[in-house]
Amino acid sequence: MSKRAGFLLWALLVGIIALSLFVPWGDLGALFATDSDLAFAVLVELRLPRTLLALIYGAMLAAAGAAVQALFANPLASPDLTGTTSGAALGAVVTAYLIGLSSPIALSIGAVAGALGALLLLLALAGPRAETATLLLAGLAISALAGALTTLALALAPSPFAFYDAYDWLMGSLVDRSLAQSAFAGLPAAAAILLLLRLAKPLDALALGEEVAESMGHDISRLRLRIVCLTALGVGACVAVCGAIGFVGLVAPIFARRLTGGHPGRAIWPAALIGALLLAAADLAVRAAPLGRTLPIGVVTALLGAPFFLSLVANMRWRIAR
Amino acid sequence: MIRARDVALPGRLEPLSLDIEEGRLVCLVGPNGSGKTSLLHAFAGIGAPAGEVEIAGVALRGVPLAQRTRLLSFLPASREMSWPLVARDVVALGGATRAQAKAAIDALELGPLAGRRIDRLSTGERSRVLIARALAPEPAVLLLDEPTANLDPLWQLKLMAMLHGRTAMVAMHDLDAAAAHADRLIVMDRGRVAADGPPNTVMAGPVIAAVFGIEKEGGRWRPLSPSAGPRSLP
Amino acid sequence: MRAFAFVSAISLILAGTSQAAPRRVASLNLCTDELLLLLADPRQIVSVTHLSRQEAETPLWRQARRHAANDGSLLAAARHRPDLVLTMGGGGRDRLRIAARLGMSTLDLPFAASLDDVERSVRSVAAALGRGAAGETVVARMRSLRRSAPPRALDAIWLGGGGRTVAAGGLEAQWMRLAGLTQRPMRGDRVSLEQLAVRPPAILLRSDYRQGQYSGAQRWLRHPLAGAAGRARTLPTDGRRWTCMGPLLIDEITRLRRELTP
Numbered sequence: 044m045s046k047r048a049g050f051l052l053w054a055l056l057v058g059i060i061a062l063s064l065f066v067p068w069g070d071l072g073a074l075f076a077t078d079s080d081l082a083f084a085v086l087v088e089l090r091l092p093r094t095l096l097a098l099i100y101g102a103m104l105a106a107a108g109a110a111v112q113a114l115f116a117n118p119l120a121s122p123d124l125t126g127t128t129s130g131a132a133l134g135a136v137v138t139a140y141l142i143g144l145s146s147p148i149a150l151s152i153g154a155v156a157g158a159l160g161a162l163l164l165l166l167a168l169a170g171p172r173a174e175t176a177t178l179l180l181a182g183l184a185i186s187a188l189a190g191a192l193t194t195l196a197l198a199l200a201p202s203p204f205a206f207y208d209a210y211d212w213l214m215g216s217l218v219d220r221s222l223a224q225s226a227f228a229g230l231p232a233a234a235a236i237l238l239l240l241r242l243a244k245p246l247d248a249l250a251l252g253e254e255v256a257e258s259m260g261h262d263i264s265r266l267r268l269r270i271v272c273l274t275a276l277g278v279g280a281c282v283a284v285c286g287a288i289g290f291v292g293l294v295a296p297i298f299a300r301r302l303t304g305g306h307p308g309r310a311i312w313p314a315a316l317i318g319a320l321l322l323a324a325a326d327l328a329v330r331a332a333p334l335g336r337t338l339p340i341g342v343v344t345a346l347l348g349a350p351f352f353l354s355l356v357a358n359m360r361w362r363i364a365r
Numbered sequence: 366m367i368r369a370r371d372v373a374l375p376g377r378l379e380p381l382s383l384d385i386e387e388g389r390l391v392c393l394v395g396p397n398g399s400g401k402t403s404l405l406h407a408f409a410g411i412g413a414p415a416g417e418v419e420i421a422g423v424a425l426r427g428v429p430l431a432q433r434t435r436l437l438s439f440l441p442a443s444r445e446m447s448w449p450l451v452a453r454d455v456v457a458l459g460g461a462t463r464a465q466a467k468a469a470i471d472a473l474e475l476g477p478l479a480g481r482r483i484d485r486l487s488t489g490e491r492s493r494v495l496i497a498r499a500l501a502p503e504p505a506v507l508l509l510d511e512p513t514a515n516l517d518p519l520w521q522l523k524l525m526a527m528l529h530g531r532t533a534m535v536a537m538h539d540l541d542a543a544a545a546h547a548d549r550l551i552v553m554d555r556g557r558v559a560a561d562g563p564p565n566t567v568m569a570g571p572v573i574a575a576v577f578g579i580e581k582e583g584g585r586w587r588p589l590s591p592s593a594g595p596r597s598l599p
Numbered sequence: 600m601r602a603f604a605f606v607s608a609i610s611l612i613l614a615g616t617s618q619a620a621p622r623r624v625a626s627l628n629l630c631t632d633e634l635l636l637l638l639a640d641p642r643q644i645v646s647v648t649h650l651s652r653q654e655a656e657t658p659l660w661r662q663a664r665r666h667a668a669n670d671g672s673l674l675a676a677a678r679h680r681p682d683l684v685l686t687m688g689g690g691g692r693d694r695l696r697i698a699a700r701l702g703m704s705t706l707d708l709p710f711a712a713s714l715d716d717v718e719r720s721v722r723s724v725a726a727a728l729g730r731g732a733a734g735e736t737v738v739a740r741m742r743s744l745r746r747s748a749p750p751r752a753l754d755a756i757w758l759g760g761g762g763r764t765v766a767a768g769g770l771e772a773q774w775m776r777l778a779g780l781t782q783r784p785m786r787g788d789r790v791s792l793e794q795l796a797v798r799p800p801a802i803l804l805r806s807d808y809r810q811g812q813y814s815g816a817q818r819w820l821r822h823p824l825a826g827a828a829g830r831a832r833t834l835p836t837d838g839r840r841w842t843c844m845g846p847l848l849i850d851e852i853t854r855l856r857r858e859l860t861p
Binding site: 070071074081082084085088089090139140143145200201202203204205207208211212216218219221 | 655760761762791792793796797798808809812813814815816817818819822823824830
Binding site for chain 2: 250251252254255259260261304305307
């Protein structure tokens with residue numbers, strides 16, 4: 044990544060954090076004049092967690108997306124397309140609504156278990172280095188199944204209110220989360236991102252093919268296991284608090300590889316920055332939406348990401364047809 | 366230089382022990398599926414092989430990654446890459462220093478191609494890039510799977526000349542080229558070493574006809590008569 | 600218009616047999632369950648919905664458990680051979696026609712949008728049950744509550760799980776006004792934690808509906824700032840009574856009034 048691109052990314056990130064924290068300012072500014080303690084509490088207890096969650100969840104999705112794409116040697120792999128986020132949402136929903144364990148830690152464990160299950164199922168169905176079509180089909184099947192089971196679990200939940208939560212679980216939401224919740228999502232995600240960054244080198248070597256990477260001394264099955272576990276941990280923890288959000292994990296790594304000359308491993312770091320930027324920007328769009336209702340953030344990321352995904356597919360078809 | 370003891374890959378390569386002296390170019394020949402690639406894999410530590418391999422007195426198992434790239438390089442038969450990297454970056458991926466990578470690019474005359482994406486090169490050009498990648502870290506041992514495939518005749522000659530004097534194991538299909546360039550020729554058959562020795566001796570013996578089912582007549586290879594067929598060795 | 604709809608609904612019922620009070624009445628909706636349980640002689644009731652048997656859904660759950668449960672479908676009610684079926688919000692003309700063909704009279708109540716609607720619903724159910732007097736007692740209590748509405752009202756926000764609130768012009772707000780509360784208009788009938796903290800109302804009327812069960816909405820209510828940082832007076836209210844906004848709110852409004860009188 045060039046210095047200029049890096050500087051630009053950081054500058055954008057700072058700008059979006061400022062916007063996310065301080066816009067709109069009117070009522071809050073007035074409160075600072077009368078009751079600065081409370082105004083500060085609003086800033087720290089409401090706006091800060093939302094900003095932090097957008098940044099860390101976006102970074103997590105993108106870092107996991109970059110690692111999974113490098114692992115499968117496929118630019119169309121990502122936590123949402125492979126069913127990881129849907130699996131995590133299912134795990135959290137079953138834990139909270141059916142088993143009745145709703146403490147944050149239980150939710151996280153449920154979501155991580157769900158994500159892990161989805162990833163292992165994907166490996167079993169599609170194989171370690173799957174063709175694009177196989178990978179997408181297996182991922183599609185897993186996310187469709189997990190989505191349907193999530194809706195079913197919510198419909199069967201004792202509280203009829205639970206059904207209204209389906210929206211949040213399937214499309215994601217960052218609204219009104221507490222500082223504690225953002226810590227529950229953010230700390231595991233931050234740890235997972237840092238550990239994923241350490242896999243940049245073997246993943247770059249993997250670009251030369253599995254045989255070469257192995258001949259260079261990289262243990263591929265261990266690498267695969269690490270990526271699966273770290274992705275499940277980080278994405279699971281975020282989904283437990285914010286629900287499943289799509290497309291960031293697909294799009295961010297693709298931009299990131301443009302900055303790293305196509306290196307899939309060292310793209311994890313810029314991907315994380317871009318992912319944080321994308322999700323924070325999507326959240327700003329949600330808040331600015333003039334509809335008087337809260338728009339699910341997953342709808343915004345899908346609206347931005349889906350055309351991109353489609354162009355990617357069309358481009359691949361064109362390359363194959365050539 | 367290479368010391369291998371009871372090296373094996375279950376189902377693909379029977380246990381074998383080999384010693385190869387420094388600076389020897391060893392060519393591996395054998396029919397399709399005879400175990401050439403498996404032998405290279407086993408020596409390169411691919412696919413969890415059994416047994417012990419030492420290079421320059423260092424056991425490969427458990428050697429730190431940085432040291433390992435100084436010990437061996439492996440070139441797979443596939444010339445495909447999943448990611449559209451630029452040729453220069455591909456050469457650098459093998460763990461070479463900047464100067465080493467530059468030298469390898471010059472040696473394989475890749476200068477004009479260095480800035481181009483690997484998926485936009487011809488197969489032969491891509492082969493040269495990947496060979497440069499394998500040569501760049503200047504490892505003690507080269508393990509190359511069909512490096513001459515896809516190369517034009519001039520580049521086949523240039524490459525074999527380049528390998529001369531280095532410790533290398535090279536799998537290839539062209540028997541004549543193998544015999545012409547190798548210091549030592551190993552014939553593989555069904556996961557075992559069928560013959561091993563100086564090229565002249567091996568080529569003159571009965572093994573070639575037995576393993577490949579071909580014979581040389583008037584300077585040209587032709588199939589053995591159908592009744593003779595490829596036979597197994599006694 | 601609304602009155603006309605009522606008349607037509609009632610006239611539709613009397614396709615049935617006798618002019619005498621019906622002796623086997625089934626209800627297919629939680630809100631008609633409540634009216635039935637409130638107004639009928641228990642011996643008249645053959646079936647109510649499974650919802651009204653749950654403590655979390657209605658304060659009348661004990662009475663409801665004395666009767667057979669149905670899942671809200673005509674089919675489930677038909678098993679009990681009712682001579683009158685209570686429904687709400689239609690379910691289509693076909694349902695009424697099928698019921699008639701099965702020899703069941705139907706009383707279909709529209710969704711109430713005003714306090715007058717509520718009184719009309721009470722009266723029409725009471726009339727259909729042949730329990731006019733019981734209906735008049737309930738209506739009289741409502742009338743007295745409406746006559747004695749406090750002249751001035753406090754700024755208030757009705758608060759359900761997940762920041763759900765109610766429309767300022769809706770029936771909930773009309774009931775709240777009887778307790779001396781004015782629902783503040785909120786965009787999209789939702790309130791954010793930040794709005795609560797920055798511009799708290801005088802009274803936060805907080806529903807306890809399904810409080811013990813996990814949902815995203817309940818999680819929201821547990822946020823440290825969901826109490827408007829202590830700057831609003833929080834009054835808990837029995838969330839079950841707000842589901843149908845029917846006569847069960849009479850007692851709740853009376854209680855809230857007492858709480859609000861200094």
